[in-house]
Amino acid sequence: MDLDAVIRECLEGSPSAWETLVNTFAKRIFNMAYQFSGSRQEAEDKTQEVFLKLYGALPRYDSGKNFTAWLLTLTKNHLIDEYRRTKWEKTQRDDFDERVLAQTAHDGPEQSLVEKETKALVWEGLNRLSADMRMVIILRDLQGKSYEEVAEILDLPLGTVKSRVNRARIQLAQVLKEYRGGTS
């Protein structure tokens, strides 16, 4: 798919081009918002807001740039700004079990109880990280971006990103240890 052509058609007002853009990026943006906020409802609202922003900002997109990185930067900025404005950390994250149950098609039944428990604790532990730490670990470990891509999205030097990812992983490991009562 030629993304530049799709964007050009979007700017010309083609509904099918906009649908293509939504189909290509909606799941990624929704998951990023879900992993960041921990709430499906919040993630749906934020995804809608991000796409509204995207529609308004599309005429300003420089076609020479990496569109995916540009869109993820827009998403990151919106999520962090909204987080700072409304302080989501006061709200509970959705129960991880519900989330797993909703995704049985992807997870095999052989998944052990310990693994499930670890996943639930890590999911819960993401709320204990600061917005910046959470975002960096979501991009690197959950969205699977390379360090270079994360640096481009966050507009940070590569060294800073590597160091921040390392610190975020250590913090998350310590949260896991704390949840387990320091038994590990």
Added chain:
Amino acid sequence: MTCERIEELLSAYLEGELADAEKAEVAAHLAACPECAGLVELMKETSGAMAGFPEAEPSPELMAGLYAIPAARRERRRWFQPVFDYLTRPALQPVYAAFTVLFIALSFVLFHPEGRGIRKQIDVRLHRGIGTVEKLYAGAGTLKGEIGSLTTTVVKSFNNLDLLKSGEGKQ
């Protein structure tokens, strides 16, 4: 190497990005330090857990809402465009300029650090102005009276003159 230095290298160690010498140093430290070794195990566990996080599917309602964004924007523009066009027509520019100047002047009075003094001065000047107008008005009243009496005198004089003329005729 200290534990702090080792912590800084753990992600690179787990991702196999360290040079051989550094890698050997970290491995030797981990073999001797149960605290750091425990941390590495926990990091491996968290990374493994995150790698197994399933991707959630956006709901059909959300997708429908996203598809509808251009139409919703166009509809909104259809309602707001005439109002926007009316408010931004060139004929209103002098009005906006006048209001801007007025607001700037007003802000000087309202938000100036010595605003209270300025407002007091304006008040005093205004009262003085009113006093002056009142004095002028009173003066004008007196003048009107004087002109009135003068007119009466002049009229009387003319009347007397007529009487004299008629007396001369009789004789």
